[in-house]
Amino acid sequence: MRHPTLPPEAAALDFAALEMLQVVRDAGSFSAAADRLGVNQSAVSYTMGKLRACFGDPLFVRQGGAQVATERCAALLAGTGTILAAMEEMVRPDAFDPARSTRNVTIACNYYERVLLIPRIVAAIRQAAPRMTVAVINAAGDGHLRLLSREADVLVGPFAPAGAGFHSRRLYPEDYACLMDPAHPAARGPELDEAAYLSLAHVLIQYGGTWRSAYLQEIEAAGHRLTPAITVPSPAGLDTLIAGSDLVATVPRRLGARLGARLVLRDCPFGGRFDLRIGWAADTNASALHRWLRELIWQACRG
Known part of the structure; x- marks a missing residue:
């Protein structure tokens, strides 16, 4: 034109x-x-x-x-x-020198990633690009919108690939397990079956937005309904809430292992297997900075 x-x-x-x-x-x-x-x-x-x-x-x-x-x-x-x-x-082909860069990168994620993955990612960035800065923002249930609005450079979390306009790469698989006090009757003995699991006093974590935990989707698909004793907005403080009580929380296994030093982690009959992924908007796919950042995150977090 x-x-x-x-x-x-x-x-x-x-x-x-x-x-x-x-x-x-x-x-x-x-x-x-x-x-x-x-x-x-x-x-x-x-x-x-x-x-x-x-x-x-x-x-x-x-x-x-x-x-x-x-x-x-x-x-x-x-x-x-x-x-x-x-x-x-x-x-001229885009070039990026992490050792000299003073750029800021923004990562959208939630509590799980902030506890388990962000420390690894930040350590890797600090080692490779000590002059760069990092901002971590809440992804909530609409992390893809953070990418579209350019509020975030990458999204890290348990999201499904979003189709056109986005790319993603699998980091590792995860599933859910039950976190409880060592004195809880369900902390020992045979594996929990569906009926025993549903009868427990559950702490339900409502993450907000449109996010539905994979284990809840499995429960509903099996024709059941979980009736929680307590509902909380985040896993923060979950260990102190459960310790010494009859409460049980269903959480991602790796997060439960990190939170539950004084607690017991047992298999959940509704495992809700899902993938942790790194995602990005298509308009950053060819950027040298973003390619470097995505590869660094993948290397730091896989498995």
């Missing part, structure tokens, strides 16, 4: 025509310029005709057997050099 403020002659110009202007100046003749460019002299003459019509100036005049730039052409060449240099910079 032609730029609305440019005359038709100017809008029809391209970078090859501007580059030819420089070559004619450097070569001193149309024929020498044609040789350097690997084209016919008629192609040079044709392009120069378009340039002369566009700028309303002969651009070159013959002096002593050579084509010499007019004053107007010299001014144009100065601007053309800036334009071509800027284009060369734009098309």
